[in-house]
Amino acid sequence: MIFIAGSQPRITKYQLNHTKLCPNCHNYSKWILEKNKQYISLFFIPVIPVQTKYRHYCLICGYTEVLDELTFNKELDDAKPLNT
Numbered sequence: 001m002i003f004i005a006g007s008q009p010r011i012t013k014y015q016l017n018h019t020k021l022c023p024n025c026h027n028y029s030k031w032i033l034e035k036n037k038q039y040i041s042l043f044f045i046p047v048i049p050v051q052t053k054y055r056h057y058c059l060i061c062g063y064t065e066v067l068d069e070l071t072f073n074k075e076l077d078d079a080k081p082l083n084t
């Protein structure tokens with residue numbers, strides 16, 4: 001029997017409802033929050049979650065900051081899901 005296994009990301013994006021100052025481009029914009037959950041997949045179906053990464057980034061210049069889960073959830077309180 002042949003198994004096709006690998007890993008695949010599942011990315012969820014949210015947009016902040018308030019503006020935030022970017023330390024790179026010095027503009028205020030509604031930053032994007034991103035949750036990147038990595039799964040082990042079997043036959044291209046995500047089965048086991050292995051790692052989750054959190055980050056947010058500036059919409060204007062793309063400056064990115066990595067977040068921990070606690071900070072991410074705190075920022076998520078004032079954000080809405082983004083359909084991509």
Ligand SMILES: [Zn+2]
Pocket residue numbers: 022023024025026027058059060061062063
């Ligand atoms: Zn920026």
